[in-house]
Amino acid sequence: MVNRIVRHLLNSVSSLPKTVARLLLNVYNLEFLSREKTIVHLKPYQLAGSPVKQIFLPGVQNQAELTTLVFPPCKAITCQSYVWDFRTGTKKTVQLPYGGIVFNGKILCPDFESYHLVKNFLTARTRTVIDRKTVIVPWSHYLDGIAFGGYYDFVILVAAKMCRIKEALRTQVYTEAVVTYPLFKTAYEQEYLSLIGIEPDHVFDSRLYDVRADRCILANSGHWFYPDPADIFALKKQVEPQLNIARTQQNRIYVSRASRRKVVNEGALLALLEKYDFTIVDDKPRSVAEQVAIYKNASFILGPHGASFTNIIWCEPGTHLFELFPPNLVVDHFSYLARIMEMSYSAYSHPIKMGHTKYHIEEDIFVSTADLEKSLDILFEIV
CATH class of the missing domain: 3.40.50.360 (Flavodoxin domain)
Incomplete structure (x- = not known):
């Protein structure tokens, strides 16, 4: 019934995402935490962190018209990066289809706010519930193919983040944990996950599986355009030695x-x-x-x-x-x-x-x- 009401609202009014999200949260008795509130809420569970960085970007001339600039000079300011590790006690975490974690009635937001929230409640698919000891959740968004869902998003916002998580965890915890998020379903995704030490049978698509766990490892996405350099270098540290590709040409x-x-x-x-x-x-x-x-x-x-x-x-x-x-x-x-x-x-x-x-x-x-x-x-x- 709730899904039918929400679909009717979405079809009737074009500017309802926030309104519908609020309605759904009320119906399901959930509270959505913004990125800022999520960071505050998870502060007791912080396992690792990287400070904000400011990187000067010089002005760039437009090679089509040298009297103009494509980019004026600016400071690129990153976001602080976090890894959180929390145990759930008597209640297990519940994961939404598009990756978000629900715990104690709160939807945590480690990534890019709530525009995709409604999608989590409109799916007609029944998911398989499975229990695991430890779950790593590296991504929580609807992959629309426009704003999110491409190669850049996966490499920078998922693979590099997984390397941040890997560096923060003990090896045994990392190798035994399962990883769950809305999969990109690409060959490069499978290759990268293998290169950063994730076995195929430890990966679950959150649109198909509701993975419930006693221990949850989360990390945040920083600035979409200005990712933390530490994440990039962590990815290089994981991938390059395994591929062992040297420069032989220019x-x-x-x-x-x-x-x-x-x-x-x-x-x-x-x-x-x-x-x-x-x-x-x-x-x-x-x-x-x-x-x-x-x-x-x-x-x-x-x-x-x-x-x-x-x-x-x-x-x-x-x-x-x-x-x-x-x-x-x-x-x-x-x-x-x-x-x-x-x-x-x-x-x-x-x-x-x-x-x-x-x-x-x-x-x-x-x-x-x-x-x-x-x-x-x-x-x-x-x-």
Whole structure:
């Protein structure tokens, strides 16, 4: 009955997420804790923490129009990172389908607030209840494929966080615990989990299983654009020794995109890049090891803004990232990652808009090859 009422409300009114969330919380006698209140609530259980960091990002000229800046200079301020370890006593934790933990009538929020809360209560799927001693919960969000659900989100917000958790726990606790969250269901997810020491039979999709535990390990997501550098280096520490991929080349690579945010005049762009001996990296599935090798062996990376650039965390210091943007989507998280990886960075955003899209994140990109040629000649010191 409750689900039917909520569905009716959602179909009737377009701006109801917060209203419906409040209704559901009242119906189920639950209290939602904001991120700030969750941190306060879990303070007695803090196992590890990393302080806020401020990283200066210099201004970045627009290579399409050098009199303008793509990014003004700013301070990138991270969030404090936490790992919490709490035992539940006589009551076990209950997990919502999209990963959130409910304990003593409170929904904990270690990630990005409550816009997805309603989704937890609209699922018609019956989940299998299982009991475990210790559960690690690294992620609590609905994967919509727009705001959350891609390669960047998994690597930075799940895999890197798992490495933070691993460093905070005793080895036996980490290896014996089960991990449960709404799975991304990708090959790279399975590979990363294996690389950071999680056995396949210790992983449960929270949309299918309601894992109840006596001990719960949580960690928070920090700033979406400015992740804690300690998490990035923890991930590198876990993954790189196992793959053992050394830099043997210094390639100039162009990373193509086949779907949204592709370069509309890519044929002309590729013809120009032949002049500079670029290798073309096609948009197709690759193993984690293949992606690490491509970026480890790159000295110059150019391409449209996209999740593949998450892999610059594998680059050697001094590598140059040159990022292409549509006019309505200019975001600095790869500029930030390049900074903490001690890389060089350039950006290009042409003012021509390539038609209307539902989301700015989907808009394609036009590149003036004449303008780009001038920029590359300067960068490569061609007279």
